[in-house]
Amino acid sequence: MRLKLLIFLAFAILISACVQAPQSTNNTTQPNNAPKDANKKLKIGFSMATVKEERWQRDQAAFKAHCEKMQVECAITVADNNSAKQANDVENLLTQGIDVLVIAPQDATQAATLVDKAKAKNIPVISYDRLINSDKIDLYISHQVPVIGKKIAEYALQKVPEGNYVMVYGAGTDNNAVIMKKEQLAVLQSAIDSKKITIVADNFIPDWKPEEALKMAENALTQNNDDIKAFVVSNDGMAGGVVAALEKRGLAGKILVTGQDAELPALQRIAEGKQTMTVYKPIIPLANSAVEAAMKLGKKESLTGTQMFKNDAIGKEIIAILLEVTTVDKDNLMDTVIKDGYAKFEDVYKNVPADQRPQQK
Amino acid sequence: MSETVKKSGFKIETSSLRAYTMLGAMVLIWLFFQWQTGGIFLTPRNLSNLMLQMSVTGIIAVGMLMVIVSGNIDLSVGSVLGLAGGTAAILMYFYGYGMTAAIVAAIAVAILIGIFQGFLTAYLNIPAFIVTLGGLLAWRGAIKGISNSQTVPVSDETFKLIGQGNMTLISGWILAGIAILALLFFTYRRIQAQKTYGLGEANLGGEMLRSILPIGAILGFIYVMNAANGVPLPVLIFIVVALIGTFITNSTVFGRYLYAIGGNSDAARLSGIDTKFNVLKVYAFLGLLIGVAAVISTARQASAEPGAGVLKELDAIAACVIGGASLMGGRGTIFGACLGALIMASLDNGMSLLNVRDFMQELIKGAILVAAVGIDMIGKKS
Numbered sequence: 001m002r003l004k005l006l007i008f009l010a011f012a013i014l015i016s017a018c019v020q021a022p023q024s025t026n027n028t029t030q031p032n033n034a035p036k037d038a039n040k041k042l043k044i045g046f047s048m049a050t051v052k053e054e055r056w057q058r059d060q061a062a063f064k065a066h067c068e069k070m071q072v073e074c075a076i077t078v079a080d081n082n083s084a085k086q087a088n089d090v091e092n093l094l095t096q097g098i099d100v101l102v103i104a105p106q107d108a109t110q111a112a113t114l115v116d117k118a119k120a121k122n123i124p125v126i127s128y129d130r131l132i133n134s135d136k137i138d139l140y141i142s143h144q145v146p147v148i149g150k151k152i153a154e155y156a157l158q159k160v161p162e163g164n165y166v167m168v169y170g171a172g173t174d175n176n177a178v179i180m181k182k183e184q185l186a187v188l189q190s191a192i193d194s195k196k197i198t199i200v201a202d203n204f205i206p207d208w209k210p211e212e213a214l215k216m217a218e219n220a221l222t223q224n225n226d227d228i229k230a231f232v233v234s235n236d237g238m239a240g241g242v243v244a245a246l247e248k249r250g251l252a253g254k255i256l257v258t259g260q261d262a263e264l265p266a267l268q269r270i271a272e273g274k275q276t277m278t279v280y281k282p283i284i285p286l287a288n289s290a291v292e293a294a295m296k297l298g299k300k301e302s303l304t305g306t307q308m309f310k311n312d313a314i315g316k317e318i319i320a321i322l323l324e325v326t327t328v329d330k331d332n333l334m335d336t337v338i339k340d341g342y343a344k345f346e347d348v349y350k351n352v353p354a355d356q357r358p359q360q361k
Numbered sequence: 362m363s364e365t366v367k368k369s370g371f372k373i374e375t376s377s378l379r380a381y382t383m384l385g386a387m388v389l390i391w392l393f394f395q396w397q398t399g400g401i402f403l404t405p406r407n408l409s410n411l412m413l414q415m416s417v418t419g420i421i422a423v424g425m426l427m428v429i430v431s432g433n434i435d436l437s438v439g440s441v442l443g444l445a446g447g448t449a450a451i452l453m454y455f456y457g458y459g460m461t462a463a464i465v466a467a468i469a470v471a472i473l474i475g476i477f478q479g480f481l482t483a484y485l486n487i488p489a490f491i492v493t494l495g496g497l498l499a500w501r502g503a504i505k506g507i508s509n510s511q512t513v514p515v516s517d518e519t520f521k522l523i524g525q526g527n528m529t530l531i532s533g534w535i536l537a538g539i540a541i542l543a544l545l546f547f548t549y550r551r552i553q554a555q556k557t558y559g560l561g562e563a564n565l566g567g568e569m570l571r572s573i574l575p576i577g578a579i580l581g582f583i584y585v586m587n588a589a590n591g592v593p594l595p596v597l598i599f600i601v602v603a604l605i606g607t608f609i610t611n612s613t614v615f616g617r618y619l620y621a622i623g624g625n626s627d628a629a630r631l632s633g634i635d636t637k638f639n640v641l642k643v644y645a646f647l648g649l650l651i652g653v654a655a656v657i658s659t660a661r662q663a664s665a666e667p668g669a670g671v672l673k674e675l676d677a678i679a680a681c682v683i684g685g686a687s688l689m690g691g692r693g694t695i696f697g698a699c700l701g702a703l704i705m706a707s708l709d710n711g712m713s714l715l716n717v718r719d720f721m722q723e724l725i726k727g728a729i730l731v732a733a734v735g736i737d738m739i740g741k742k743s
Contacts, residue, residue: 051510052505053512056510172719206723209668215414216713222410241662244525247521248661264514
């Protein structure tokens with residue numbers, strides 16, 4: 001009994017000693033609202049919703065690389081398509097003492113609470129690529145999602161002015177998918193009204209899952225006896241599922257299929273003629289601009305190159321930096337993604353016989 | 362011995378009773394969709410799609426049924442499917458391996474994980490729920506790691522055929538012929554066995570009636586599939602797996618041991634059954650089936666995505682439960698599990714044809730799942 005008491009006391013003393021120690025050695029961290037000295041590295045927190053798609057892998061890599069180049073610290077978290085996890089991630093970042101918060105939200109509305117948390121600590125917030133439904137964000141930086149939606153629909157309409165259309169939208173919880181749907185329908189509306197095109201099936205696909213897009217395409221083809229002229233698909237992952245469904249029916253290459261993100265498998269499908277187009281969004285300029293904007297906000301400098309953007313979901317205008325995008329199809333593959341070094345020639349044309357590949361410049 | 366319920370002269374085991382009730386429910390669901398889709402639901406092409414869309418879940422459900430019957434569970438199924446499928450795709454795309462090597466590797470990975478998880482559950486006494494929950498997280502992390510979270514495309518045409526090809530019409534009919542002959546053979550054997558074991562003369566009329574329905578179903582099935590260009594290969598694989606599963610659970614010692622272990626594992630152990638080894642075996646078998654399902658799923662999508670299989674385990678468990686399995690163990694049939702998978706796929710397919718919004722589909726499926734099992738439970742005498 002005495003021995004146990006002794007051991008217990010020893011532990012108690014040890015633990016209290018440990019609790020004291022950090023305070024004495026730790027004099028380098030400062031509370032968030034203390035003035036920053038110029039020598040201290042800025043710390044940017046980047047909370048990502050997912051890195052599952054290839055493009056997000058690039059965002060993550062480019063963001064990290066640019067932070068190192070600009071000599072700022074960055075902490076990146078990934079929420080795996082889980083908004084509860086993203087909430088935890090953001091709280092952890094705020095606890096770590098970041099100066100600026102960049103969020104690529106999993107859920108546009110839930111992320112507004114996260115914005116409030118950051119603003120309560122006077123931390124500037126940047127909404128990255130996906131729009132957060134909050135009027136408190138300091139900046140929205142993206143590739144003009146409405147323009148992407150518009151370009152996809154315009155491309156489809158130009159190549160297929162008449163016939164049955166199937167609209168495969170992204171996740172209903174992702175603001176980008178909602179914006180793209182709105183823009184696509186706006187472009188197609190007059191053709192719909194004049195009965196030139198008919199939308200025979202349309203739906204949001206949970207989490208942008210390719211497998212669900214495959215099933216939707218299969219069922220749409222069955223229902224319309226293969227009489228579909230265009231699949232307006234909002235990203236490359238889902239386009240892959242749609243093309244698989246077409247391949248089974250021997251229709252790959254005969255029906256227009258759109259996409260977004262310029263993922264390597266999609267570029268390969270375009271080279272083979274199975275997918276018709278995708279949208280190339282240079283990721284590196286996006287990530288770089290985000291880092292630089294974060295630095296400016298962190299140092300309380302003013303931003304440049306901004307414009308006002310209306311968030312229809314909340315009916316407010318916000319400050320935004322919007323970057324250019326390019327549609328990519330078989331004809332301009334060489335001049336866009338390959339010329340920029342975004343993708344390698346050998347990778348993109350891997351499944352195309354050597355004699356059918358275009359000349360490399 | 363399983364309890365039987367006499368219903369107008371036919372003996373039906375109570376564990377199959379739920380399955381037959383669900384059969385009735387499925388017919389209702391089919392008729393409903395046939396009406397609502399304006400006659401498209403029951404066309405050969407859509408039925409072929411339906412069977413195709415249920416085959417991956419169905420194959421997994423067969424294995425899951427056996428695990429559940431033994432009183433265990435496996436929550437890692439979806440993640441293992443993603444990992445196995447990803448392994449196959451990566452080997453082919455990045456390392457240039459052929460189709461056979463990739464398939465073997467995928468199935469091997471799944472079996473090894475099954476053995477590993479089975480060992481932890483059976484021999485180290487860690488609850489199956491925890492082991493496989495850990496597996497759900499870990500194996501998902503693994504596939505994201507080795508694939509760099511990127512979708513890996515599959516270009517091998519033969520491999521893709523596994524998921525996208527059909528049997529020829531003739532082989533479909535040959536298959537039907539073999540199935541009918543086998544059915545008649547087993548019926549004959551059953552009649553003989555009744556005589557041999559002194560159980561009295563078999564009711565020949567009853568036996569004939571019992572055979573007509575399955576024979577009709579086989580013929581009808583092949584006819585419909587052939588009208589839509591042949592039996593899809595994944596469906597063929599699913600049927601083979603289901604038959605093997607039925608054989609194991611009904612006619613092998615291993616299968617009966619599973620029911621014993623699930624019914625009362627202490628009694629089973631004290632009766633001399635090596636409960637630990639049998640549990641290990643059932644997890645390994647489920648692993649084998651997951652590997653097969655992964656190959657089919659990857660071939661069908663012509664790519665392996667890091668999110669492949671997410672929530673598949675819940676589909677499989679729901680299929681088993683709808684079909685009459687008890688999560689406590691000891692009851693459930695393969696036939697029921699396959700029926701459960703078919704019902705859920707029918708709901709998906711029908712609602713997709715009707716263009717029901719994504720969130721609505723989830724709501725409806727959840728409601729029907731609870732209602733189906735609930736109504737059945739209320740009707741049962743406790």
